[in-house]
Amino acid sequence: MIEVHLYGKLRRFAGSRRATSASIAFVACRPGDTVGDVAGKLGIPLEDLGSNIFLNGVYASLESPVQNTDRLGLFPDDMQLLYKWYFDPKRSDGPEK
Amino acid sequence: MDRILRINMTDRSASFEPMPKQYENRAGRWLTSSIIHDEVPATCHPLGPNNKLVFSPGIVTGTSSPTSSRISVGGKSPLTGGIKEANAGTGWGRRLARLGIRAVIIEGRADGFWLLKITKNGASFETADAWTGKKLSEVYPKLFERSGGHKAVDICSIGIAGEHRMPAAGICFNDQNARPTRYAGRGGLGAVMGSKGLKMIVVDDTGSDDVPVANKEVFNGGRKNMAAALTEHAITKPKGALNSYGTAVLVNIINEAGALPTRNFRSGRFEGAAKIAGEAIFEGNKERTGSELYNHACSPGCIIACSNTWHRPDGSEHTSCVEYESAWALGANCGIDNLDQVAELNLLCNEYGLDTIEIGGALAVAMEGGLAAFGDGKRAIELVHEIGRATPLGKILGAGAVATGKVFGVSRVPHVKGQNMPAYEPRAIKGIGMTYAVSTMGADHTSGYTIAPEMLGVSGKLDPLNPDKAELARNFQYATAFIDTTGHCLFIAFAILDIASGFEGMVEECNGVLGTKWTAEDVARIGKEILDLELDFNHRAGFTKLDDRLPEFMLYEPLPPHNVVWDIADSEIDQVFGQ
Structure with a gap:
């Protein structure tokens, strides 16, 4: 299972929506699945996702491959607070493959 | 005149x-x-x-x-x-x-x-x-x-x-x-x-005149472009990230990146982060006041409006403003996850006239030295009152993290040039480590906000510090020095570095006021001139490139969760300003 930590308006896709605690959803994935697939399984509209996506604490994209032991952190589009030089999450796999 | x-x-x-x-x-x-x-x-x-x-x-x-x-x-x-x-x-x-x-x-x-x-x-x-x-x-x-x-x-x-x-x-x-x-x-x-x-x-300023503007047309064009960029960008627009959650929105983000310094820079992740983050402040205020509180402008004419307030259980205002840096310094860095205690510490810093970052750093080092347990917010509040009473212990803490570390025999003191590091772990975000190392100000994130994702180089697969990155770190510091010259808040950078017309607007505003014909090249030229003045002063004050170094413990203590050390060669650091 992948442990998906959700923030802001994405918390509604997890069991707990309380802002003062972790909002975590668990998702089973298959070989070859990507971050985008995980978001899809949770029903998160891709346009609600910002560029702040962290896979095991490393900046990632929708196309980054995932495994069942991963921790994924997803922030909505109104919470992206890292500078530009972010890459388009829909197309790039980011700087660290 | x-x-x-x-x-x-x-x-x-x-x-x-x-x-x-x-x-x-x-x-x-x-x-x-x-x-x-x-x-x-x-x-x-x-x-x-x-x-x-x-x-x-x-x-x-x-x-x-x-x-x-x-x-x-x-x-x-x-x-x-x-x-x-x-x-x-x-x-x-x-x-x-x-x-x-x-x-x-x-x-x-x-x-x-x-x-x-x-x-x-x-x-x-x-x-x-x-x-x-x-x-x-x-x-x-x-x-x-x-x-x-x-x-x-x-x-x-x-x-x-x-x-x-x-x-x-x-x-x-x-x-x-x-x-x-x-x-x-x-x-x-x-x-x-x-x-x-x-x-x-x-x-x-009773009886004063408006600030003279040499070329009103140029100024107004620039001002409009700047305002458009700020109201359009997701981070700076009304009800955007900064207006809704304040800078403390970063607590969860940087924690997720494994770069939130925790318990005096022992870890990059704090299990209590969500409790002291911008979202928690927003939700807590809603519960306590019965309404959604969007943030306010600290100063006249600000359209970003990122300053928050925190309210007591009875709805009355406790303190303003719980910035990201303050929530981190007085919270995660001290292992404190109680927002009311963090707010009280923030209030006391405002009452006694203290830098929240340096005091959070001094408290964390004091905790390291045995004066309090990490997470003991009650004791931390008592310690800040010692500063307010100017007792000998209070004066030690008020002398900052390095002095506190010396007095209490602590070797883990996260500073550069005597100034405690802010809320970004340089072992996990190498780019900000470069800024801390070479900044003329000591460890300072605002000197060059190199938190660019391409610098979140924690896996070792990407070398975040080829010469191009040294150039990026340098150019960031030049651009920042220019923004600090215009009178604009540094947060305009979020918008104007994404929206070209906003950047041009900043230059045109200056040209309008001064009657100059500056271009983007002048921004870099002026930024370099400022840094050169500051570097020359520091050189004459006795600083050498050996002062442009991170503290030794970061070279041998791996930082969880990424388990990385500071591994940037000194020669690469020295490329930034070519010393």
Whole structure:
């Protein structure tokens, strides 16, 4: 299972929506699945996702491959607070493959 | 007409001087660093009579340009021993600008404490001894009342920490609601002000004229482009990330990245992060006040409006503003996950006139040294009261993290050039480590906000520091020094680095005010000129490239969760400024 930590308006896709605690959803994935697939399984509209996506604490994209032991952190589009030089999450796999 | 107000505290004399030709077009950080570079002996004692304190509003401060009410304060820092520029958002600098005062230079040293009042007619003094030894929330309302109210004046003051010349003392300015909460916080400039015998400066701009604009058409075009960029960008627009959650939105983000320094930089992830984050502040306020509170502007004309408030269980206001840096320094860095305790610590820093980052750092080092357990917010509050009472222990903490580490035998002291690191772990975000290392200010995230994702190089697969990255770090510092010169808040960078017309707007605003024909190339040229002045001052103060290093423990202690050390070669650090 992948442990998906959700923030802001994405918390509604997890069991707990309380802002003062972790909002975590668990998702089973298959070989070859990507971050985008995980978001899809949770029903998160891709346009609600910002560029702040962290896979095991490393900046990632929708196309980054995932495994069942991963921790994924997803922030909505109104919470992206890292500078530009972010890459388009829909197309790039980011700087660290 | 642009002029400089020179104040000699020794004999309490004041004189206006025309703006020297060589300082033409200079304002904000460019002007404070120029004056410190040219007039202050680099080897002087920061608290001695030969240091100076310089205030300067930015180029467009006082105009209708949005988010531009910053005041720069410069001096030689008692914390780092190097040059310092710290700036704050407040209406205070706007009033100076409207009076045509490009800089106030404070020199000499008085006995006792004094209040300086600046008006259209000049400067006057009165004794301020009766205002000393008090919390700033007791001082500001009474002084406002006596001075004609917040509509007429803004106030700059030091607190008890500055009166006692503590190196963690900041300089306080009031916000738009007359709260004593906005700080030129870093580097101990409050101690420099205290060493001069200057307790407070009241600026009354009654009868002043608008700030002259040389070319109104150019200025208005630039202003509109700037405003459009700020209202369009997801981070800076109304109800965007900063307006909704404040800078503390970063707590969860940086924690998720494994780069939130926790328990004195022992870990990059804090299990209590969600409890002290911007979301928790927003939700907590909603529960306690019964309404959704969006953030407010700290200073006139700001359209980002990122300043928050935190409310008590009964709905009354507890403190403003719980910034990302403060929530982290007084929270995660001390292992404290109770927002009410973090808010109380934040309030006390405002009351006593302290830099929240340095005090959070000193508390964490004190916890490391056994004065309190990590997470013991109650004890942390007692320790900050020690500072307010100026007890020997309080003065040790008020001297900052390095001094506290020396006294209590702690080797894990996260600083550069004597200044405690802010809320980004350099082992996990190598780019900010570069900024910390080479900044003329000591460890300072605002010198060059290199938190770019391409620098979140924690896996070792990407070398974040090829020569191109050294260039990026350098260019960031140049651009930042220019923004600190315009009077704009650094947060405009989120928008203008994404939206080209916003960047052009910033340059056009300056051209409109000054009648210059600057281009983007001039931004880099001026930024370099500022950094060169500051580097030269620090060189003459005795700094070498060996001071551009992160603390040793970061080289041998792997940081969870990424388990990385600081592994950037010294030679690569030295490429940034080619020393």
